[in-house]
Each structure stands twice: as C-alpha cells, then as structure tokens.
Amino acid sequence: MAPSNFSNFLLFMVLLVLHKQAIAEDGSIGYHGYERDALLALKAGFNNSFLDGNWTSIMCYMNETPYWYGIQCSNGRVTGIILDRMGLVGEIKVDALVNLTELETISFKDNSIAGNMMDFTYNQKLRNIDLSGNSFDGEIQLSLLNLNSLESLQLQDNKLEGLIPGFNQSSLNAFNVSYNNLSGAIPQTKALRSFGLSSYFGNKNLCGPPTPTACSATTNLSEPNSQNPGKKSSGNGRFTAILVVVNVIVLVVIMFLFIIYYKKYKKLKTEMKNVLVKYEEHDSKIVDRAMEKTTSEGEIRRKLVFVENNGTTNFELDDLLKASAEGLGKGIFGNCYKAKLDFGPVVIVKRLRDLKPLNGEEFVRQVRVIADQKHPNLLPLLAYYYSKDEKLFLYRFASNGNLYTRLHGGRGTGDRVRFLWSSRLAVARGVARALEHLHLNNQSETTAPHGDLKSSNVLIDENDEILVSDYGLASLIALPIAAQRMVSYKSTEYLSQKQISKKSDVWSYGVLLLELLTGRIPAHSAPPGTNGVDLSGWVHRAVREEWTAEIFDAEIAVQRGANQGMLRLLQIAIKCCDKSPEKRPEISQVLAEVEEIKVGGDSEDEEYPYSSFDRSLTDDSLSATPSLVVGDDRR
Template sequence: MAFAINCKMKLFFKHFPLLVHLILLSADKARGEFHGEERQALMDLVSGFNSSFLHHNWTKVMCLDTDPVARWFGIKCLNGRVTGISLENMNLTGKIRPDVLTNIPLLVELSLKNNSISGPMMDFSNNPNLIRIDLSDNRFSGEISSSLLKLDSLAFLHLQNNNLNGSIPPFDQPGRLQFFNVSYNNLSGPIPNTTLLQSMDPSAFIHNQNLCGPPTSTPCPTNSSTDPNPDNGSDPKKHSKKSKLPPILWAVNVVVLVVLLFLFIIYFKKYRKLKKQAVEKQNAEMGTDDQNVNIEGKGKRMTGYVEGESKGKLVFLDGGIRFELDELLRASAEGLGKGNFGNCYKAMLENGPTVVVKRLRDLKPLSSHEFMKQVGIIAEQKHPNLMPLIAYYYSKEEKLLIYKLASNGNAYNRLHEGKGKPSRIPFRWSSRLAVARGVARALQHLHSNTKSSNVAPHGNLKLSNVLLDENDDVLVTDYGLTTLVAAPLAAQRMTAYKSPEYQSSKKVSRKSDVWSYGCLLLELVTGRLSADSAPAGTTAVDLCSWVHRAVREEWTAEIFDVEIAVQRSANHGMLKLLQIAMKCCERSPENRPEINEVVREVESITVVADSEDEEFSSMDPSLTDDSMSATSPRIHNE
C-alpha cells in the first residue's frame, strides 16, 4: 500500500510543472479572450465617430502597462482590462450602437461630454461597476435607458443638454447617487416620487417643458375623470337620491369649517398670549428689545424678526464708518445675487454709505463666542487686494457680514457681459494683467497667513469673487468662509474650479487654490466661459482640456481672446501668462508651483504701451506654437 502511494506521489511531482504550465496557458487564453472582446467593443465604438485622430491612435496595444505612451487616447486600464473611457471636448459626431458596452464589464467611468453624438443612449446592463457617466452637451435622443436603475454603484449621472424625451425612470439609489442632472432636454410627465429624485435641487430638471411635479415648482395637470357609471336616467329613485346628496354634503362641510375656524381662533389667541409672555420674560432677562432684520429685493426695507445673544448690535471691526442697526433696517435694499452660503444685498443707508450685506446660511452650529472668533480671523487678513470686512451681526436666527461696496462690479461681468455689442468697453490687456496680479498677491497673503497646509485659504476663488472698486483696484472677497462651514459642505460647495484631486476624493488644499488661480487665468486670456464656474444654462467649455488640445494640435494663436489679441505688443505678456496658467493647472498637485513662485512670474510680466486702436493681426509664430511646445508643461487629460 505504501509502495503504491509513493509511486503516485512521484508521478504527481514528475508532471507538476506540466500542470502549472497548462493552468497558466488557460489563464492567458481567458485573458486574451477578454482583451479581444474589449478591443472589438472599442473598435465598434470608434467606428461610429468621425474622428481621424482616434482612428489613427487606436491601433497599438490597448492596455500596455509597460509602455504608457502607447496606450490608446482616452482609455483607462487596470491590470490589462478597460476601466475608463474619457473622450471629452473632441467635436465627435455620429451614433453609438446601444449594445456597444456589453463586452466591457469592468467599466467604471464613461465620459463623452461636450461633443455632438446623436442617437439613443447605450445599454448599461453589463456594466455594474459604473460610478460616473457623463453624456452631457451632446445630441442623444430617445428615452433615458432603464438599465441605469441597475447600477447600484452609480454616483454621478450627467445627462443635461441633450434631446432626450419620455419620462424619468424612478431612480432611487440613496447614499450612492450624489449628482444627477437631466436639465435642458425634452422630458415629460411627473417626476417620480422617489426619495432620491425628490431630494435633488430643482435646477437638475429645468428647461424640460413638459416635466412637472416636485421638486420643481411646475404643478402637474389634473385629469378630470368621467363617472364610470354614468346616470342615464334609467333609475328615477337613484337619481333622486343623488340629487339630494350634494346639499347634505354642503351642510356637513359648512359645520366642519365653522368648528375648525373656532378651534383655530382659540389656538391662535392662546399662542399669541404664550409668545408675548415668553418675549417679556426673555427681555427682562436680557435687558434688550427684539430687533427686526429681513433683507428683501430692490427698493424694499430691511425688516423681519431676529433674536439672539447679541440683539440689536452691529460689531464693527475697523476704525472707519459707523452706523446703528436701526439705520441698516431702514435702508433700501437691492439684491446682488445668490452665493453658495447666502445671498448678497446692496443696502443704501439714508444718511450714510452704501454697503454690501452678506446674509449667511447653512453654517455649522457656532456659539456667539465661536462665531466672533472665526470672524475675527477673517477680519485680521489685511491686504490691499482683499476686500475688508467692516462689521458683522450675530443672533441665533441671523448671521450677517458687512463689506464696503465695490462700485465697478466684478471681473466676471467685466470680462463676459456685453460681448459683441457696440456699447461694450473693451477689457484691455493691461486691465486683465492687473486682475491677475491683484488676485495672485491676495492669494500669497492668504497662504502665508494660514497655519495649516491642508486647507484652502480661499477655497472658492473665481472671477465673480474678484471685485473692482471705483479706481479699478482689485479686491478678492469670499475668503476664509471655510472656517464657518461644516467640512463636508465646504468641500461640496466652495470649490468653483474642480481640481482633479477634488473630483476624485473631494480634497482641497493650498494647491487647490493654485489650480483655481490657473483656471481663472485661462478664463482671463481666452475670454471663454469655464464649465466649472459658469452659471447654469450658459454655454461653457472645460478650459484646461480645450487649451491642452489647442497646444497639442498647434493652433495656439486661436486661444487668446480677440479683444486682447489685437494688441500686438501684448503678445509676449499674454503668452507668458498662459504658460503660468498651464503650470498651475498641472494634474498632479505636487507638480504645481507654490503661490510665491507664481507671484514672482506674474510680476515679471511687463506692460508695453501700444495703441488702443491696433488692427488685428496674427500673433508672431515664434511666440505661439513653437514656444509653447518648448517651454510649457503638458496638461494631462486622462
């Protein structure tokens, strides 16, 4: 028996290498089959497009880990398998077969935004790992694919700006789907009453003419149904009973209404009495009267109810202007706009200055002492390019920040409003460079006076937060508000330009501010609206991707806004500022410069005096494509 076992063991070890080899061959064969299926799926995808670039690029090894340069453009891989397809801003046209993604089961991300792809949506039944889908700004038509309901891991769904029709499927992935937008389509019918869809912001559904129901303000029409058993007069007794029923119901309804009205009057009187007693008791303890604060629209007074620990007191933070809360309450108020954490109003005091009042909301719970401490930190940030905080108001119901008025508006309106109109005053190169310098100096001051390197000292940098005073001096506002807001809300709302690390992990830091500054510079030199900071409903582009493509395809001269491109003597400065912006927009935070280095480079740009009436001429070729390829870093768009 032992001899037989020994013989079998010897035979097993003798053939063991062969068995291992056969197992590895089977695994390679299976991997090859997967690779072949995924490759064919991608070839089917690109066959529907008009892109000669993709047809020439997608010819080498698909997911070669040993040679990243040889990888297919826009394709992300993991362990030799396709996990991501990102073909954004490529002017792609054509249609996609609905089943084209069937053989790419490990797909995690699909982004085809800002193209002109038409036809029905794809079927995602075989892609259960999808986390992000972005088909926005295309021409997809037909109904929203019901296969999306099966994607339990789906966190981001962008379908806005297409031609989709039909009804919205009953999405209900609470805790998973963080972003959902189907605005600017042709959808119809009531919005499904699911927890997820009802929690979405109404802006996610706007500009769908026949869409109705909450969370939008458009009510659904009521269908008047006919009586399923109409009275045809065949039963006179039955008809007699029906004719007597309405007066009886009316009498019952009247009695019920009278009783309810009587109960309501009693309750209201008792409520007013208890409230009066509570207010009198509180006033006796606090030694002060209630004040009214409620800021309304243009021409309205600031009235309403406020109560709190520091009732009736405005706390001023500098030695300048002074006024009482009563004066502010009597001021005529005009709405300036809605921000991420409150609305802004211009308050015109009767016998005093005009100020800007920021009414804060969604703050983390702070006591009077904690709020005063955090506001004090903001007020300590003194710099010529920072909008100073002159006063604040605190109560349990209201928190107000008060600033001086920047009479010449903000840089966003200065750059984008009135373009193409004869009445527009050109936004010249020297003015744009002044904005770039002022913002850089303000950021440098904030970065050098913030202790922690793991926070964004500004956190919400964008052109609309760059103000211009009566002398066109640059003043950055909305800084330091991260200290007043809960961390999750701050990360969600306060990053205007979405850096790569923010998009992947919601992380913000000083390098996030540098990224935002780079995007701000790109907006200044190109004159184009950025998709990250543009208002809802406006046509915008992903500036970083667009500029990268312009440099790669060697049409750099078309990057610059025509309004400044006519100033030929400014070509060197514009090119230099573009190079700085591209450095700030490096995908990896470690590769972005520190703000001190950015300030030095921006300050080194000189303004050469030239004629305001120069006619447009092409930029010097030596200063465009060749110099960009030689001196500028690449913006990676994977």
C-alpha cells in the first residue's frame, strides 16, 4: 500500500473511533443524546447494580449489535427495551419515554416496579407492551388508545384501578388485564369482544361479557373527558336541559339492551346446567365435577374440577372470580394468590405458566398423577381449572406461612419469635417423610420426584404440621424452563453432566438441613434481590478450618442439651450434599437416621458460657475427625 493511501486509511480509522467516542460521551449529538439521556434516567430510577455496570458508554451504533443489555436498536435508534425478571424495583416517571420515539417493543415483565403507567403519546410505533407482574397502580393510560400499531398489551398482575379504556385497534391480537383492581363495564368494542374471560380474570368489580356478572343499568353511563379533563361545565340552562334529555335517552337504550342481554344470559345459563359431563377412570380416586358446554363454534368451557368430593368444597368458578384476592408472590411456575370466598374455605390459587404444549387430555392425566399422591406431609391438590388460555391449581391455605419466612423473617427486630431446635427437627422429619413417600411412589431413575425442594415450598399449617408443596410440577413444565428455575437442576450432576435423579432431591434436602442449622439462605434458592451463600462449600470450609462454632444459628446454638442432635443432623446434611450422587444415601436411609435424633433440651441457660459450646463443636466429634463428618454411621 502506498504511503499516502496508508496515511489516508489511518486517518479515516482514527476519525471513526473518535466519532464513536464522541457519540458515547456527548449526550447532545442528535437523537442519540436524547435517547441515551432517557435510558440513563430510566436506569437511575431502578438502582440496579447490573444495569449500572452495563449501561455505560455507547448504547447502539448504526446497525451493530447493541452494547447495552436489554436494548434493541435499528439504524442507531432505540427500538426496544426488554428487561424481564431482573428484580427491578422503584418507579418509572410518567414522561420517561417521551424521547424514545422509535420504540416498537417495551417489556418489564415480572419485576417489582411501582407507580403510575408511562405516557405513550410520543411512542406511536409501539407494537408490543408487556408490564405484567409488577405493581403499577392508578388508571390505564388513555394514550394507549392512540397507538394504531399496537398488537400486544399485557398488563396482568398489577394494581391498576378504574375503567378499561375502549381499545379498538384492529391490530390488537393479544390483550390481558387480569388480576388487577379494575372495575365497571368491559367496553364492547370489536377488539375487546375478541378476548375471552382469561383476559379479565381476577377483577371482581368488572361486569359485562365475557364475565358472568351482569352490569347494573347505571354502570358507566358516562366516562371522564380524556381530551379536556380541566374543562369546566357550562352554566347555560339550555345546554343542561339538552344534556338531561340525552342522558334519559341513553338510559332507556341501555335498559332495553340490558333486558335483551339478561334474557340471553338466563337462556345460556339454563343450557349450561343441562350439560354435565363427569370424567371417570378405573385407576383414579378423583371425582371430576367438570361441567362442559359446547358452543356453536365448538369451543369447550370447563369449570373448576375438584379432586376430592368431601362435601366441604362446594364452590364454583364464579365464586372464585368474586372472591377478594391477595397476591402472595411470584413463583417459578406462576403467581400465587390467597382467595377469601364469601363462604367456604380460604384457598391458594396458583396460575401456571411456561407449561409444556399439552392438550386437555394430557394435562388432566398429569394432574391426576399429582393428585394421587396422598401423605400427611404433602399439601394436597384441592382443585384445578383448565382452558386454552388459563391453567389454575387450587390448594388449601396454610395459615402459618412457609419455612423460608419462619426461618429468615423478622431477624434483628423485636417482633421475631425464636425458632427453636425442636421445631426445626420436626421440619426435618416432616420433609423427609414426604420426600420418602414421593420417592417410593416414583419408579423413574432419571427424574427427581419433587424437583424443586426448598424452604419456600415447605408450609406450616394452623396445627404446626409440616406440608411440602409444589411436588410433581416438573411433569408439566417445559424442560428448558425447568432447567433454568428448578432447584434439582442446580445440583452438581446436572451442572456437569446434564443429569438429574432421585439423588438430586437428596442433595436439595441436604441443603435444606444446612439452611435449618445455619439460619443462612442458600444461593441456589435465594429469592430475587437476596444474596445467598454456597452452604455446602461454606460448611465444609468451616469444618476444615475448625471454626465450626460459627456454623449453627445463634437461636439454637444457646439451647443447652441440643448440640449432639444438631451435630448429628449436620453429619446427615453433609452426606446428602456429597458432590457424587452415588455416594449420597437413599432418602429412606436418611429418614431413618433423622428419626433417631433426640430432641434434647429446649431450655436456654443465659449463664451457659458460649466458649464451652465452642469446644464441643471443635472436639473429636466433628472437626478433628473428618471421617465422622463425611459419613461415619456411628451414633
């Protein structure tokens, strides 16, 4: 290459680098600067350490791959923001999207963002909006009505209030506002009439089709003026008289339509009562109370299916829709709600998501396998609901919460109730009994009969009985989702060989024992936003370096007479957590050893010197005898 050509080439490359750097550092260069400032303001509201470290320098350049996580670009302009399941908290300013005029997709699915919805007036190219699984409140933004290219609007699982705007975009093919606090009549626009009950489920104050609740004659006779909210009403008497006449005419028309609708509704309800189908299988104890009604289009609608007909669960889907609901959290298989019926029991409703592509028959077959698992320490399935768009599991409510909250909640506060050694040992026994039952009734060697054993899936009922939940759900969940979220897939054998087995459940049980003994949160099952520790590695290091006095939770470390039982349970936990599945014991052997542990003293002696307890932990019973720690069966 000639020197002059080489110099020109070198100069061009330097100018190109400087141009990119200038865009990265100067927020005033055209649209890039405005969009970058908008994204940085958005990031500041989240206070998320990952985004703080990732959203730096230039975000996108021409058609190169975007440099910022969750950002989509085209021709150097921001076209998408996708930040799903990142544990984001805080609020988004209403005008946060004003300068992002090329946005086509925005998704903050399954975070903990609060506050009012953003204004979408300047985002006319938006096609997909997903704000589901957050805590947005206030009314649904009326600016959404002007998005003529809108294809998908997902607002479910929030705290939105007020009326549903009259969406009527012909492009709208996905719409969901279920599980909010919306009220009033569902607008009967062509677009909204195309969506079924699942799009409005869980808003007890909504009325009109497709809900089973008819609207009263005075529901939503008028709506707030969205164009001129500050405009004052005229004092002109003539105008007032005209307005009254118009209102009377509208009222008469609505009453006429209501009478027609009510007659059709009663006719439909009568037809539904005349069609009763019961599913019966010779190998099942399930009494299926499913009611089916085949519509003219061939669609099948089903009611709640109770797996036991014990006479105490006499309620229907309509009763559940009208019940007051309280969100309990976002599980890996779906969100959970506590529903208090006007009459009858308090139940837990689990909305299942990310399922395998199962048809109705396949879904019912898998559910029956789960329902057939009967044991005093397993939380029984009460009922289920299946439709194309909605799958629900119903359980009875365990009033004393879950083990995670009991073990970790309220620490460092005056409201904390001590969790004594005897209660923790009772948990270890109850969970082992439930796990043994699942293992004995599952002959497969290539699956984990529970698959997701962790402290948040261990419940405590009003009688302090231990109930294990969320068992058997792996048969319904798609494998990639299960591998990403379930505890058994965090075991060493799956991480190294992509294999799980019954021994993966044993490993999960061992980590649960370590959580009970140490009072620390395991890293593999820590909730979003919570820092956990590798308990197995931490305990092994503590034993090896002889600082075992720090292993046990301070709440039980001071209980005189309990230390021998705690040491024995620690030995069992370490055997269960062996990196090699072949060296882990069978769950039946584990249960036998746990059952033999003596409770010991529950009394607390304030004069009992902690240093002497330290010596009991570092004597030959544990730290000086490695063979005992890693699996010696001596008692």
